[in-house]
Amino acid sequence: MLLFPRPLGAALLVLFAPLASAQERPIAWLGAHLIPVSTPEIPDGAIVFHRGRIAALGARGAVAIPADAEVRELGGRVVMPGLVCTHSHIGGAAGADESSPIQPDVRVADAIDVRSSGFPKARAGGLTLVNVMPGSGHLLSGQTIYLKLRRGRTLEELLVRDENGRAMGGIKMANGTNSRGAPPFPGTRAKSAALVREEFVRAQEYRAKLDAAAAGNGEAPARDLRLEALVEVLRGQRVVHHHTHRHDDILTVLRLAQEFGFRVVLHHVSDGALAAREIAAAKAPCSLIVIDSPGGKQEALGMRLDTGAVLEQHGVLVAFHTDDGITDSRWFLRSAALGARGGMTRAGALKSATLAGAEMLDLGARTGSLEIGKDADFCVLSGDPLSVYSRVLETWVEGQKVFDLADPEDRLYAVGGPGASQGETYVSCCEGVSR
């Protein structure tokens, strides 16, 4: 199922593809400390980008600068890939309602206010790509949406499209305690898994009918928006982004993923260090939340600063996420730095805020690192990305500057003050003592 019918998607692609070609003149930055993430750092580097893509990078002097390039001296500032947040709730995004615990037909894309201050704040944090998700108060709370943080006034301007024009996104699931409740919500963990299993079995049957009809055996089943989305999950077209904290909950996710063959990214993963071997064996990527103290709810008692390090040592692909508003997008790099504090390698920590997240969103070939041909998505920093004293000075998406700390309006969003957060709504599924 497409977020938008294909012809419309194609039209939008034409409409909004010019964003990339809008950068008609090549831009060359010299004297930057380049952190490509996928290759070693280049202390006195040069990078050229054109039509929204990276055209060249390397040591200064080793990169040919086009004659018509707009050249700028960066004076040692750090240039790294735009940050990728695999789990965000900016834009007041709410997905499923209280009517049932599994709602695959609900699209968070239909509930995002791209004019909310959450977006300029995320740009101020150096973010260029986010996965906006519905909450974790359901076993399955709906379809997520991947957004490039272009300066757009409509959601359509921010969508990320695959080669077929399809707006990319995953599906949000949760187990543990957030998704429990009074009927029709599950009351126990086993019931949670049973409800999920039942739904996926129905999706398997639906897929079988679709496949049969495609092969000329019988009529196609009536369209079922819920099952269509789950079939996309079964076919690997939609990644499951799964909230899970406790080690046994993590193992339950892996069990279900194996049983139904869906692709999964584990999210939060408080007890990840306790299940590192199993996570590594399942090759399940982990997107971690770092909060400043463990607990706040029982399933997060196991939160540790070294979870990223333990998983990294086990060869697991590790990213961090903001879970904005749980943590603020503006200091997302601090999560990577806390990962390093917990023992992650510098390279691993930097990857965890960039390329790892892009890979989890199936966009590792397009963004997340500084490589020729990739999108010109950058953040420019005043100093080392893992230092608390460094500030995001600029954020660029596809060759366009989308945040500039020197701009007073952008600065307001970066530091706060009257007007910076007006009317910002935050939808929490589970805040408070009871659930």
Add this chain to the structure above:
Amino acid sequence: MSHATPLRALLGHATRTAALLAVLALPLEAQELFVRARLLHTLAGPKVADGIVHVRDGKIAKVGHRSQIAIPSGARVLDAAEVTPGLIDAHSVVGLAGWLNVPHDQDQVERSTPMQPELRAIDAFHSREPLVGWVRSLGVTTLHTGHAPLALLSGQTMIVKTRGRTAEEDSLRELAMIAGCLGDDARGEGGKGPGTRAKRVALLRQELLGAQAYLAAREKDPAKPRELKKEALALLLRRERPLLLTAHRANDILNALRLAQEFSLELVLDGASEIAQVLPQVRAAGCGVILHPTMMRHRGETESASMETAALLHREGLRFALQSGYESYVPKTRVVLWEAAMAAAYGLPREAALAAITSDAARLLRIEARVGSLEVGKDADLVLFDGDPFETTSHVIGVVIDGELVSDEVR
């Protein structure tokens, strides 16, 4: 020469750690400890490069450059890159609020009536609460903790070390302040409390007037029955304890100042997101300010908060400290070290940021005779770091309270 061992190396060896802990188990009188730092933040004068703190009997015996302090042979020595005084969290609810966040470990507010100044923090402080241990392992040695800013007058606060013994043993002050809140969090539901701002102030005035009348009546007739609530309020009226009033919006801040002036109360302003809009008034009132956590969520009443307010207060010369504040969900507590670090990242000079969680916090809480700086005679509360204390990638490698190494986790 002493057998100085870098603490981190020492931590790697379980047997040696066990030996160290055995030493620590000796009676306090026998304890002597030398803490060496490549950089010593005394918070009482300039930083000392290659400094040494000599600890004896739980107190600081000497502080100085290594050339000034001889370390006897065989003495126990801890080494660190940087050492600061034990950190002071100027306002927390840790110990009343626990990490589970279920009713049995949430004692920070009681909602049967909106004003309960008689509720004592020491009757609710859980010294072994894991969050106490968590903040201790990140350098917090003193907490100003108590009833949360979730009711008009939620109760009392206390000042307590984070050693994790009993509340009595660890207490620096059993009754520090009386905590209240003028914002939306003090809104009562179902007619049980004040529904508007004006009503909140009206109720407080009525209650304080009642306490004034009570004091007058007791003076006339000492046999008149005691009333605990009014006795607590009398502490405010006699300026024996400050009123800790949480107010974020500019109009709430002005309400707090007005109320304090009317009843001649000593006010400590808490939260104060919009203080930038009413700086002259706050300055004129001369009250101390415990500024909101730097990374507090900016929404609702705190939507105008700025990362640069701490820097502004410093520039303007206002008395202030930083806090971890109250959190209802995750994280269940913030860590004041990191809140100060973020203030430093947004323009507060590093020395001032450190002072906001040590010496300035101690002065604001009036415990500067005991803690907040590394000076002879003060409690031997120290935090050992392997780098710049504020860098996210640095670690706390040791925490000393009253001369005892209470945390050797590398965190």
